[in-house]
Amino acid sequence: MATNFYSQSKQISHQSNRSRDSTWSVFVGNISYGTNEQDLRSFFEKTCGHVSTVRLICNNQTRQSHGFGFVQLDALVAYEIALTLNGSSLNGRKLNISPNESKITFHSTTISTVTAESSSYDVYIGRPSIWGNHFVNGRDGDNADRIRKYCAWIMTQSELLARVEIELRGGTITCWCKPEACHGDILAEIADAN
Template identity: 45%
Template sequence: MATSSNYTTRQIAQQNMNTSMNQSLSIYVGNLSFNTIEEDLKRFFNDNCGNVKRVRIIYDNNTRQSRGFGFVYFNTIEAFNDALQLQNCQLDGRELRIAPAETKNSSTPSSSSSSSSTNTTTNTNAAANVTSSVVPQTTNRSRTQVVHCKKSNYDVYIGRPSDWGNPFVIGKDGDRADVIRKYRSWIMRQPDLLARAKNELRGQRIACWCKPEACHGDVLAEIADADEIKQS
């Protein structure tokens, strides 16, 4: 009987160790595009690392919009280590910020509510371990903000050569007021960009090189926040 008892104890210990190891093979992924869905994230890491167990993107409870970060769980230590090497690789036009997700060793939860609490703590701690510049600050922001790309954290770059860049140049096409006015007239004839501005820029921190000077970003912010756009 003693042998059977010892064997059972070893089995339980091994199971607990395996569970702890599986929980630790997870990474935090920040700076995700708001258009990236869990299938995209899983495909990206499966293609580059393989052995993805599951993925989870964190969404705002009220708006159901992605908060710009998530977690990826792996089946093997090799895949986990390979994933950490993908720091700054691009997915959907964004450079990924990757770090090991922090986990806490604890006894097996006795209820689903206990498990949920543990997962919440783990996710919060992992996000806190990455600098604020990694996690897009998007929740509860009512107005689009224009900032300097080298002086502030931002969500979307709108300078040249991005799709949002001003094709009109100070000097060649007039003074600052002239090129802003020309940009406004030009973008009002670009229905695709107008629609994208509403979907992609609204409520974001958009960045160029001009702030605190006036710039075309002010036009984009106005368009993004407008309830209705009257095209020229």
């Protein structure tokens, strides 16, 4: 299992690798820190109908939201309606809603953490490395935007995806972003998938 995160362990739920016609998932960014999964579920159910799954990404130690998550809907119509909600307000914040472009197999896994200050890690995944997130804060959006863009980008990099299993799975990965959510979370999910 790959390791990343500032927290000691974290449960992550991932979208299944089924085709878009059977699983419709949206990325939701700019979520207020006071919003919980039930608030997010209620927001989408008012307009879209039944929601299959809501996953708000949080720091395991503090239980503080990282300000982004995923909502999985049952049908194409609900998915399309959800995308029209981009820019809608929830708890005082305008939500950024876009297709969940990740192709990661979603399952439960436990992920532990180290920071780059630790001497106990296997692979550094910061910006100078091949694993680094080349999307820059500000120019390329906020942290949630950068993570979403990195996720979409890495899924198009067949050579890197092949190396993830060999070089990262079972190891400890680290960067300077922690304790904030970062692209390392995406790499850990990919390494632990399947």
